[in-house]
Amino acid sequence: MAISLATKAATDSLEINRAPVSVGAQEVHKWLQSFTWDFDKNRTKYSTKYKMANDTKEQFKLIAKEYARMESVKDERQFGSLQDVLTRVDAANRVHPKWNESMKVISNFLEVGEYNAIAATGMLWDSATAPEQKNGYLGQVLDEIRHTNQCGYINYYFAKQGQDAAGHNDARRTRAIGPLWKGMKRVFSDGFISGDAVECSINLQLVGEACFTNPLIVAVTEWASANGDEMTPTVFLSIETDELRHMANGYQTVVSIANDEAASKYLNTDLNNAFWTQQKYFTPVLGMMFEYGSHFKVEPWVKTWNRWVYEDWGGIWIGRLGKYGVESPASLRDAKKDAYWAHHDLFMIAYALWPTGFFRLTLPTAEEAEWYEANYPGWYDMYGKVYEEWRARGCEDPNSGFLPLQWFIENNHPIYIDRVSQVPFCPSYSKGASTLRVLEFNGKKHSFSDQWGERMWLSEPERYECQNIFEQYEGRELSEVIAEGHGVRSDGFTLIAQPHTSKDGRLWTLDDIKKIGCVFADPLKSL
Amino acid sequence: MSIVVSGGKRGLTDPKIAAVILAAIPDQPLETQRKMNYFMTPRGKRINEYETLCCYTQPTPDWIPGGLDWGDWTQKFHGGRPSWSNESTEMHSSDWHKHRDPAFRWHALYVKDKAEEWRYTDRFLKAYSADGHVRSIDPIWRDEVLGDYLGAFGFSEYGLFNSHSSATRDCLGDTLRMSIAMIGLDKVDNAQMIQAERTFLAKLVPSFNESTDVPKKEWTEGSIYKGARETVEEIWQGTYDWNEILFSGHMIYDPLFGQFVRREFFLRLSAYYGDNLTPFFINQMQLYHSQTKGITKDMFHTCLAVDENFGDYNVSLMNMWSDKWLPRTVNALKDFMGIFAKIPTIAGVTDKAAVEAALGRVFEDWKRDYADPIGYKVDTAALIKTVLSGLK
Ligand SMILES: [Fe+2]
Ligand SMILES: [Fe+2]
Numbered sequence A: 001m002a003i004s005l006a007t008k009a010a011t012d013s014l015e016i017n018r019a020p021v022s023v024g025a026q027e028v029h030k031w032l033q034s035f036t037w038d039f040d041k042n043r044t045k046y047s048t049k050y051k052m053a054n055d056t057k058e059q060f061k062l063i064a065k066e067y068a069r070m071e072s073v074k075d076e077r078q079f080g081s082l083q084d085v086l087t088r089v090d091a092a093n094r095v096h097p098k099w100n101e102s103m104k105v106i107s108n109f110l111e112v113g114e115y116n117a118i119a120a121t122g123m124l125w126d127s128a129t130a131p132e133q134k135n136g137y138l139g140q141v142l143d144e145i146r147h148t149n150q151c152g153y154i155n156y157y158f159a160k161q162g163q164d165a166a167g168h169n170d171a172r173r174t175r176a177i178g179p180l181w182k183g184m185k186r187v188f189s190d191g192f193i194s195g196d197a198v199e200c201s202i203n204l205q206l207v208g209e210a211c212f213t214n215p216l217i218v219a220v221t222e223w224a225s226a227n228g229d230e231m232t233p234t235v236f237l238s239i240e241t242d243e244l245r246h247m248a249n250g251y252q253t254v255v256s257i258a259n260d261e262a263a264s265k266y267l268n269t270d271l272n273n274a275f276w277t278q279q280k281y282f283t284p285v286l287g288m289m290f291e292y293g294s295h296f297k298v299e300p301w302v303k304t305w306n307r308w309v310y311e312d313w314g315g316i317w318i319g320r321l322g323k324y325g326v327e328s329p330a331s332l333r334d335a336k337k338d339a340y341w342a343h344h345d346l347f348m349i350a351y352a353l354w355p356t357g358f359f360r361l362t363l364p365t366a367e368e369a370e371w372y373e374a375n376y377p378g379w380y381d382m383y384g385k386v387y388e389e390w391r392a393r394g395c396e397d398p399n400s401g402f403l404p405l406q407w408f409i410e411n412n413h414p415i416y417i418d419r420v421s422q423v424p425f426c427p428s429y430s431k432g433a434s435t436l437r438v439l440e441f442n443g444k445k446h447s448f449s450d451q452w453g454e455r456m457w458l459s460e461p462e463r464y465e466c467q468n469i470f471e472q473y474e475g476r477e478l479s480e481v482i483a484e485g486h487g488v489r490s491d492g493f494t495l496i497a498q499p500h501t502s503k504d505g506r507l508w509t510l511d512d513i514k515k516i517g518c519v520f521a522d523p524l525k526s527l
Numbered sequence B: 001m002s003i004v005v006s007g008g009k010r011g012l013t014d015p016k017i018a019a020v021i022l023a024a025i026p027d028q029p030l031e032t033q034r035k036m037n038y039f040m041t042p043r044g045k046r047i048n049e050y051e052t053l054c055c056y057t058q059p060t061p062d063w064i065p066g067g068l069d070w071g072d073w074t075q076k077f078h079g080g081r082p083s084w085s086n087e088s089t090e091m092h093s094s095d096w097h098k099h100r101d102p103a104f105r106w107h108a109l110y111v112k113d114k115a116e117e118w119r120y121t122d123r124f125l126k127a128y129s130a131d132g133h134v135r136s137i138d139p140i141w142r143d144e145v146l147g148d149y150l151g152a153f154g155f156s157e158y159g160l161f162n163s164h165s166s167a168t169r170d171c172l173g174d175t176l177r178m179s180i181a182m183i184g185l186d187k188v189d190n191a192q193m194i195q196a197e198r199t200f201l202a203k204l205v206p207s208f209n210e211s212t213d214v215p216k217k218e219w220t221e222g223s224i225y226k227g228a229r230e231t232v233e234e235i236w237q238g239t240y241d242w243n244e245i246l247f248s249g250h251m252i253y254d255p256l257f258g259q260f261v262r263r264e265f266f267l268r269l270s271a272y273y274g275d276n277l278t279p280f281f282i283n284q285m286q287l288y289h290s291q292t293k294g295i296t297k298d299m300f301h302t303c304l305a306v307d308e309n310f311g312d313y314n315v316s317l318m319n320m321w322s323d324k325w326l327p328r329t330v331n332a333l334k335d336f337m338g339i340f341a342k343i344p345t346i347a348g349v350t351d352k353a354a355v356e357a358a359l360g361r362v363f364e365d366w367k368r369d370y371a372d373p374i375g376y377k378v379d380t381a382a383l384i385k386t387v388l389s390g391l392k
Helices: A003-014 A025-029 A064-088 A097-127 A131-161 A181-193 A197-209 A213-226 A231-257 A261-292 A301-320 A332-352 A366-375 A379-392 A404-410 A451-459 A469-473 A478-484 A510-514 B015-024 B049-054 B107-130 B139-162 B164-170 B174-204 B213-221 B226-238 B242-273 B278-304 B311-342 B352-374 B380-388
Strands: A437-441 A444-448
Touching (some): A025 B174, A064 A131, A064 A231, A097 A181, A097 A197, A097 A213, A097 A231, A097 A261, A131 B174, A181 A197, A181 A261, A197 A231, A213 A231, A213 A301, A231 A261, A261 A301, A261 A451, A332 A379, A332 A404, A366 A379, A379 A404, A437 A451, A444 A451, A478 A510, B049 B174, B107 B174, B107 B278, B139 B213, B139 B226, B139 B278, B139 B311, B174 B242, B226 B242, B242 B278, B242 B311, B242 B352, B278 B311, B278 B352, B311 B380, B352 B380
Antiparallel strands (some): A437 A444
16 A cells, blocks of 8 residues: 555545444445356356346335334234233233134135245345345345245244144144145245246235235234234234335336346246236135134125225236237226126035035025025025035034035036146036136146136146146045144144034034045046 | 124124024034144244244145145146156255244344344444444445445345255255244345445445446456355256255355355454444344354254255255355455455455464364364365465
8 A cells, every 4th residue: 555545545534524424224234246256157047038137226224134124013013002002901801713724724825825926036036136126026035035924923922822723833734634735835835936937936925915915914804903903903014014026126126127038038928827826816815814714804805806906906007018019908897797706616616525624614604694695696506505505414413424526426517726826626516607618738637717828828838737636536535644744733633624613513524524424536537 | 583694793792693592502612632743843841832833834745855735736737847856956855844944033023133133223322323334434444345345245135145045945844944934134235235335335435336347246246256256156057956045045155155254254343444334234244143043053064964864965066066156256255355455454454364363263164163073184374375366
């Protein structure tokens, strides 16, 4: 170092600033974009047909420590409420039993989505080239760990304090038995992490988060609180505060590829596929959880859906991306039809298969039937009548020897599973748009319930090879399958799943199921 | 009463709704087993909150060892590659869900610690600046060493940080995934702390250049970090096996190169140059290093090395990986020796004997904590000699 420079440095140190100063997060963040460097192998490990731009910025400008501070403040508030006042007022025992059951599924399945989003955003952190864009995804990686833990906390809390711990206490082991699990994995697990990185971002951020997060996380808090549950709003609204950043990440993904030629070729197809993938499961399942999993009703699902999915997302959000060439998905119209009847169809099948759940289901009461008919004219003739028949045959009573699944068999209404979405459907008894399509490939039959999924399968059958539950369980007796999947309570014989939530009703056991002698068959085999 | 609830009425507080709910609730709880995840094997005597909230969150099929789920993935990569698969690593495990962060930190505990560190950093910096403490720093140390070479070291931390992205995506267990993301965040935190210190210095000292241009030039074109840069590039982007990424970064490169640069260079020497600021930041990095060490030693030593079925195989693989990554790391240290020619010499502190002693501490620690547990034979004296050959 030259003398003059040393002298200057020494002089500088006499002129130093003595005001108490610190360094803010944004002052550090503004250098972030320069943290990377070019080298030969600097490319992502996950192929994508799109090219993400090197100069993509992010909006939220967090650094690691500021992120932690912000989240920790929210945690204090949230866990403080749960552990203090909500526990003192015994809030977990002031939740309607039907809703106690719904939260077994909602919280655990959302946990899977949150968990897989960790890996998904890990992949995007790898795929992005701009340090700011990486940083946005990184923040989300950490958020999704947070949300995973938070969802777990709901089940943990209900198990420890609530009225029926079974299912809350072992959802991670018993969730795989029933008909809702594989479809959930498609949208919440594999759809986020397996594919072109940008396609995964579209699934996770542009559709999963920007479109279905509102109904899922916000609407659920309204249904929860109407039914006495204040734990779920406490946790889910805290989750929601992170979601804005995630939607912004999705937006930035599109911005980062907007100038790439591939975007004009593929983006709208990927978006359409992602939208259909997500809606195919969420539309019926959320509607079913809200309407059939509650006692007190907030509003008909079809209204919620139209407001948030069709108008807010399909109109406003997608409209905002219009300048990047993004169009409203072609499958939105078909989805809109699904939003009316699909959840009613699905509940019927889910109830028919109730013993495979890790929660108790309840048939609609007379006053609920009125509500359904008022909001979905035609409901009674299609569903209400059948439920009356099931109830008359003793479907809630372990001595009846009657499982509603038998009704489907007796009336020759086979239940199939859509290969691509893994969602069950009954083409001969549904009001939704499901139609049966069967294709053969490599000596194996595949059933589909709609043209969009069928198209995805036709172009890439190797991505959708997963066995469905009927193929897996074929030839096996129902009580055996339940026992193997640990679907029993701590006494070793009473089922976790039950066909009612009546406090006076009797609980079914493995023996009650066994004596019915229900054996699984693969409906594709008899075609 | 009507089942339609409007106007945001809440079941907990609206007396009519509450009465309906209470009437429906069973008189006795239906289940006596209230412990969530009661079926799992805890690391300690009983299942702790971290294990309750993290373990088995991943839907792993049973053909990935340790999984509770069954069947295939419902959607795969183009061409049919599975979402997660045993082929993503050469390591074998009987249970990929076995790892635990020894500190049992789930997200809330992790961010609470870091938030405290941030708040304290803010208070410390205000007191430090008001105290005029910066006057005591040797100007060459301040402008060249902190300005350029500490700045350049930030790129090493940033590159290592990025090596965690694919490991976060590809690893096969839930506790693993959470640990990997957290130790990754600590690395970018280190890089950001380095920039925070430089930005802070620029606020206090008018001539101090906070720009990353010079440090980046040093990192990408200079000789002092050449070996380090090449190694980091290979860990970050040249390596696909997620266990090898973690092993090379956290079991070889960082405990040797990272520890020497942080602890034996910046932390040890700063006091001699009147610098009490850098230790404040480096000590946080050292805390993260020790937490990360706990995590990665649990992954490789506590779980994989003693795996009931694959322990011997895993240990031999770790030995092979050590053979591969140790020479590069030694070379990185050798290049780094060039830095001693850039600073004013202090006898007994920056001379060859002192550097040798410092290297001795680092290599002995590494041998004891990383090499010995996998039976890796290493001649530390010879390695130190190689490193010292870089001293000008
Ligand atoms: Fe989330
Ligand atoms: Fe999210």
